[in-house]
Amino acid sequence: MHGHCPPFADPNAAPVLLDVTRLIELRWTGRQPNGIDRVCLAYVRHFAGMARAVVQHRGVIRVIGAGASRHLFNLLVQGGPSTRPRIAAHLAAALAAPLRPQPGSLYLNVTHTDFDLPAHGEWIARHGLRPIYLVHDLIPILHPEHCRPHAVARHSGRVTAALTQGSGIIVGSHAVAHDLHDHAARHRLPVPPVVVAPLAGADLKPDGAQAVGCDDYFLCVGTIESRKNHRLLLRVWQQLHARLGAATPRLVIVGRWGWGSEDFRAALHASGMTDGLIRILDDCDDAALASLMAGARAMLMPSLAEGFGLPMAEALTLGIPVIASDLPCFRDVGQGIPCLLDPHDADAWADRIEAFDPAKGQRQRRIDALHGYCPPRWEEHFATITPWLAAISGTAPINSARRRRSLNVEV
Secondary structure, eight states, X not given: OOOOOOTTOOTTSOOXXXXXXXXXXXXXXXXXXXXXXXXXXXXXXXXXXXXXXXXXETTEEEEOOHHHHHHHHHHHHXXXXXXXXXXXXXXXXXXTSOBOOOTTOEEEEOSOOSTTSHHHHHHHHHHTOEEEEEOOOOHHHHOGGGSOHHHHHHHHHHHHHHHHHOSEEEESSHHHHHHHHHHHHHHTOOOOOEEEOOOXXXXXXXXXXXXXXXXXXXXXXXXXXXXXXXXXXXXXXXXXXXXXXXXXXXXXXXXXXXXXXXXXXXXXXXXXXXXXTEEEESOOOHHHHHHHHHHOSOEEEOOSOOSOOHHHHHHHHTTOOEEEXXXXXXXXXXXXXXXXXXXXXXXXXXXXXXXXXXXXXXXXXXXXXXXXXXXXXXXXXXXXXXXXXXXHHTSOOOOTTOOOOSOOEEO
């Protein structure tokens, strides 16, 4: 693994402090990375050569030394079945001699990890750090009906902390930037500098293997939870089956079962379509996911709320058509190429999915349109934030007593 040294880094500069708490949990549990995990992995790869790892646990925060950080970054990027005991052994030694962070250091938290806790804010202020937070979305605040009450409270605290104690905030889309601005205005909160830097998907490479037991299917990727609107897809497939009978295409859903999925699980079971017309895959690595995308007629994204939508970017990058909800972030990410529909209109979804019969030409027209797609790249993301971080690193630390009243959105 080779990290990149941003131009604002010099031998005498304070190191970047990169929070990897969430990635340690990812490798500890052995689950497949989701969108936020992928973002953190990209940051580890980019900053590995100049960063120090930060680990939080129940309000206790530790900074790890240079050599130990590099080794930890390698373990987190590589993953694998033996990662958990290797991380445990490494952290036992590394955390025994934590570093005191240098005042003025940039602290990066790109995973929504624990920056709502009072102990976190006290640590930032005590050491005079410049915290940079990546706010992925404001979904728990704007759509609390799709989240646990505890998650709503925690995320409200995160957004408030990012606004009041942050030296800067990174967002992945203009839609999130405007949500953030509106939230700050409603609650009369200050706004530090905000930069819009689109996120990139995983570098998926299909291996040509048969990913599912059929060659005629649509694909939906994402945690199975109420805001992802899988219930609409079930209604659509019931309509399609009534219209097409044995000619109905399959639906493959890739995602773990999440909060608010009980109604969909019960309805799916009652429909009798499980493992027939509709198949659920709750554990899928990148190679299998790439093959699934490559073989699908189209990616389906009927979400009721999103902050960015990495599966859309990944599918379009692979040249796979996308049918999605008409959401502001999908307009940004899709660059006018996906077919965007009302996420409540099952009839419109059924009509459009049926029209994606290869014999009717609709899918080929969408594939032809993909030739103009400019996929977001991590190189571009970091090229956007690098001068922005350089400007922040040259200013005085910002603490909760300091107030910013304007939203500075940079592209």
